Amino acid sequence: MAKNKDGGTAIEAEALQCLTFFMDEEEYALELLRVKEIMEYREPTVVPMTPASVRGVINVRGSVVPIVDLAIKFGLADLTISKRTCIIIVEVHLDGEDTSMGLVVDAVNEVRDFKADEIEDPPSFGTKVRVDYLKGMGRTTDKFALMLDIDKVLSDMELEAIKTVADDSEAE
Numbered sequence: 001m002a003k004n005k006d007g008g009t010a011i012e013a014e015a016l017q018c019l020t021f022f023m024d025e026e027e028y029a030l031e032l033l034r035v036k037e038i039m040e041y042r043e044p045t046v047v048p049m050t051p052a053s054v055r056g057v058i059n060v061r062g063s064v065v066p067i068v069d070l071a072i073k074f075g076l077a078d079l080t081i082s083k084r085t086c087i088i089i090v091e092v093h094l095d096g097e098d099t100s101m102g103l104v105v106d107a108v109n110e111v112r113d114f115k116a117d118e119i120e121d122p123p124s125f126g127t128k129v130r131v132d133y134l135k136g137m138g139r140t141t142d143k144f145a146l147m148l149d150i151d152k153v154l155s156d157m158e159l160e161a162i163k164t165v166a167d168d169s170e171a172e
Contacts, residue, residue: 015113015114015115015116016031016113016114016119016138016147017031017032017033017111017112017113017114018030018031018032018111018112018113018114018138018145018147019032019035019038019088019108019109019110019111019112020108020109020110020111020112020138020140020145021086021088021105021106021107021108021109022105022106022107022109023070023071023074023076023079023105023106024071024074024076024077024106024128026128026146027109027140027143027144027145027146028105028145028146028147028148029112029114029138029145029146029147029148030088030090030147030148030150031147031150032111034090034091034092034150035088035089035090036089036090036091036100037060037088037089038086038087038088038089038108039060039086039087039088039089039102040086040087041081041085041086041087041104042058042087043056044056044057044058044067044102045057045058047066050066052072053068053069053070053072053073054066054067054068054069055067055068055069055104058087058102060089060100060102063100065089065100065101065102066101066102067087067101067102067103067104068101068102068103068104068154069104070103070104070105070153071104071106073153074128074129075128076128079104079106082106082107084106084107084108085104085105085106085107086104086105086107086108087102087103087104087105088102088103088105088108089101089102090102090103090150092150092151092154093151101154112138112140112145114138114139114145114147118138118139119136119137119138119139119147120136120137120138120139120144121136121137122134122135122136122137122146122147123137127146129146129148129153132149132152133148133149133152133153134146134147134148134149135147135148135149
């Protein structure tokens with residue numbers, strides 16, 4: 001990946017397949033290769049002493065998967081659970097290991113191929129999320145989808161809390 005003018009990583013000039021979803025009426029995109037599955041929302045088990053953005057954990061085929069609420073993480077309006085609310089199970093890199101975790105989102109939209117000429121550098125201002133969370137912006141029909149860098153979206157504190165929860169659950 002190339003560096004953009006702000007020192008962050010920009011997406012290389014190639015096509016990228018992404019899953020697009022909505023949060024607070026804004027469209028976001030995640031690299032499809034990082035998405036493991038999409039699940040209907042179910043209430044997670046609350047885990048004490050985790051960051052506010054960690055809603056809890058769910059059991060996915062015998063594995064403990066921490067659930068992060070992106071609305072809280074991004075400082076958006078509280079998420080109202082609806083029939084379209086989903087959990088996107090993604091793979092993040094933690095201490096050199098791949099770790100599964102879930103992201104609560106308003107609604108999943110589609111899998112979309114962004115061609116190289118449809119991908120712009122992240123803006124330096126004007127988004128609802130921190131610019132360093134973005135890899136770029138994918139041009140859609142009449143707007144842009146904000147392309148998230150999932151490893152940067154999740155802070156070290158959240159990842160450590162998640163790792164602790166997962167380690168404690170496996171030890172039991």
